[in-house]
């Protein structure tokens with residue numbers, strides 16, 4: 001077990017592309033940290049830099065007390081799990097699990113004991129004599145995890161390990177990985193583009209965009225206080241609603257194209273801003289509503305129902321809005337409904353810099 005420290009880590013590929021720019025953060029000993037962002041944002045590059053599979057162009061990486069920046073992968077005491085399971089097809093599960101240990105010169109007894117422990121933890125005992133082709137995708141991924149486990153590494157690095165699995169299996173394996181982490185208490189860095197995996201697995205999340213770290217915090221802190229428009233729009237499904245417009249001279253009304261929204265005091269009067277409201281923070285007005293709540297009339301144009309909930313798609317002028325709603329008593333298409341939101345649930349962003357605006361009232 002060990003903490004990991006990244007200081008101003010930078011990777012410029014030989015074609016001049018900046019894969020990761022000045023990434024600095026610490027991963028605590030025993031922490032499960034998730035690197036998340038859209039495809040191509042530099043997540044795998046960052047993980048491969050920690051693993052030593054890519055050479056950093058600048059900065060330093062420490063694992064425990066050791067500066068590993070220029071060490072070979074095999075000398076970093078890490079184990080990696082990839083999306084492609086990369087199992088040896090002609091070896092049984094037992095052989096796949098033990099092979100790396102044998103190569104490193106561990107005794108047969110030691111190998112057998114570690115393989116047994118990993119098989120117990122991952123419920124692979126009954127499959128030890130099977131070949132990979134005789135396993136399901138989920139079982140193969142468990143073997144890949146087991147192969148990392150037997151190494152007793154200081155740090156686990158997981159690169160989109162569940163992407164090849166179907167949705168149901170993915171959520172089952174997600175739970176298994178969370179349980180495994182809880183029982184092992186080993187430092188884990190987990191790369192995914194899937195925001196649900198990031199939110200549910202990560203003790204903290206690092207959100208990346210175009211090679212740059214945008215925000216590092218606990219999942220709920222990021223969800224509740226995204227630092228910029230990118231993070232606000234990336235986490236949450238359906239995504240946060242954005243209302244672009246200009247504030248009036250009193251700073252109390254946001255005017256968009258063909259619609260207006262009252263806003264609480266404390267915003268920069270006259271400025272172009274973006275107001276963000278999550279779909280679950282908008283409710284239909286049903287009779288009286290608390291006096292402080294902000295109201296907005298919208299035109300309903302589409303409803304999606306997914307069984308336990310519905311998404312009402314609507315518009316107010318040029319603003320597009322999605323409301324998370326109960327699937328019962330839905331409004332008719334083409335009707336105008338009034339929505340309300342508690343003022344403290346609004347997010348504000350500078351339209352130009354895209355950064356969050358702290359309200360000064």
Ligand code: ADP
Pocket residue numbers: 013014015017018019037038039040041042043044045046
């Ligand atoms: P992610 O894992 O977030 O999808 P990657 O870390 O794989 O993204 O890649 C980050 C960016 O660096 C991408 O734009 C990708 O095209 C680029 N990239 C990755 N590997 C190389 C390479 N060997 N040479 C040049 N560019 C690369």
